[in-house]
Amino acid sequence: MxxxxxxxxxxxxxxxxxxxxxxxxxxxxxxxxxxxxxxxxxxxxxxxxxxxxxxxxxxxxxxxxxxxxxxxxIGFVFQKANLMPWRTVLKNITLPLEVQGLSRAEAHALAQELLELVGLGWFEKVYPRELSIGMQQRVAIARALIHDPAxxxxxxxxxxxxxxxxxxxxxxxxxxxxxxxxxxxxxxxxxxxxxxxxxxxxxxxxxxxxxxxxxxxxxxxxxxxxxxxxxxxxxxxxxxxxxxxxxxxx
Ligand SMILES: Nc1ncnc2c1ncn2[C@@H]1O[C@H](COP(=O)(O)OP(=O)(O)OP(=O)(O)O)[C@@H](O)[C@H]1O
Ligand SMILES: [Mg+2]
Missing domain, CATH: 3.40.50.300 (P-loop containing nucleotide triphosphate hydrolases)
Known part of the structure; x- marks a missing residue:
């Protein structure tokens, strides 16, 4: 490689x-x-x-x-989560999909599934500042998985x-x-x-x-x-x- x-x-x-x-x-x-x-x-x-x-x-x-x-x-997670503070957790995760032009319903369903996977199923409407650092990193992991990277x-x-x-x-x-x-x-x-x-x-x-x-x-x-x-x-x-x-x- x-x-x-x-x-x-x-x-x-x-x-x-x-x-x-x-x-x-x-x-x-x-x-x-x-x-x-x-x-x-x-x-x-x-x-x-x-x-x-x-x-x-x-x-x-x-x-x-x-x-x-x-x-x-290829998905990336950096030392800092670098979430957008003005977007909810769910909207942070769907951002790459919006750019790609996927429908809102499809994007939300995918993001919700990933939030469940990282153990934040109940937090989709929350803003990044309302999360602990560990939770923010989980959001970053979910965001990195959104394109189902290899x-x-x-x-x-x-x-x-x-x-x-x-x-x-x-x-x-x-x-x-x-x-x-x-x-x-x-x-x-x-x-x-x-x-x-x-x-x-x-x-x-x-x-x-x-x-x-x-x-x-x-x-x-x-x-x-x-x-x-x-x-x-x-x-x-x-x-x-x-x-x-x-x-x-x-
Ligand atoms: N954009 C840059 N311009 C110039 N030098 C750089 C740049 N990025 C890194 N370096 C230099 O390259 C070397 C390696 O940096 P790098 O950040 O890859 O190390 P690292 O192993 O990740 O360090 P750390 O464990 O502290 O995160 C360092 O000497 C650094 O000063
Ligand atoms: Mg480094």
């Missing part, structure tokens, strides 16, 4: 090599997590994989074809949540993933979150970002919170921590 991706940003301070020769594949239906130190290029990589940003070198393939622009089959990219979607809410959101996300069987690529700072969610974890080196290592997570599914305390879980976390330490500490 990503073949020899490099990215150079041209800034007033000169050229910044953000990513260097990144290649990897994502399997259909796979849950892939990407971890790495701050500034190593995770967001840059995600934006390139989703066709939002052009790489300086290399090619991204989506369903076997070179990708050079955003597609409907792949969902998530960039630290739960970074601003407290630990307990984050655990709950992780379980919710797994439930949604299992219900919809999307391919998911998620960036996170949290090793624990990555191990809990993923089939595979990619560890990135500090800038210029490269793929340092790939760790397969063999924990059984469905994942349960009790697994956080299992020996296998701590061994995997330790393996990833060591890989980050190995590439980050000279």
């Amino acid at each position: 990503a073949e020899s991706i490099s990215k150079i940003y041209r800034t007033t301070q000169g050229r910044v090599l953000a990513l260097e020769s990144i290649s990897f594949q994502v399997g259909v239906g796979e849950f892939l997590c990407i971890v790495g130190p701050s500034g190593c290029g995770k967001t840059t990589l995600l934006r390139i994989l989703g066709g939002l940003l052009a790489p300086t070198r290399g090619t991204v393939y989506f369903h076997g074809e070179p990708l050079d622009s955003p597609r409907r089959q 792949i969902l990219f998530l960039d630290e979607p739960f970074a601003s949540l407290d630990a307990l809410t984050r655990e709950r959101m992780n379980l919710e996300l797994l439930r949604i993933w299992e219900a919809r069987r999307k391919t998911v690529v998620m960036v996170t700072h949290s090793i624990q979150e990555a191990v809990f969610l993923a089939d595979r974890v990619l560890v990135m080196s500090p800038r210029p970002g490269r793929i340092e290592t790939s760790v397969s997570v063999s924990l059984p599914r469905p994942r349960q919170l009790a697994m956080l305390y299992s020996q296998e879980f701590s061994l995997l976390s330790q393996q990833i921590r060591l890989a980050i330490h190995h590439c980050c500490v000279p």
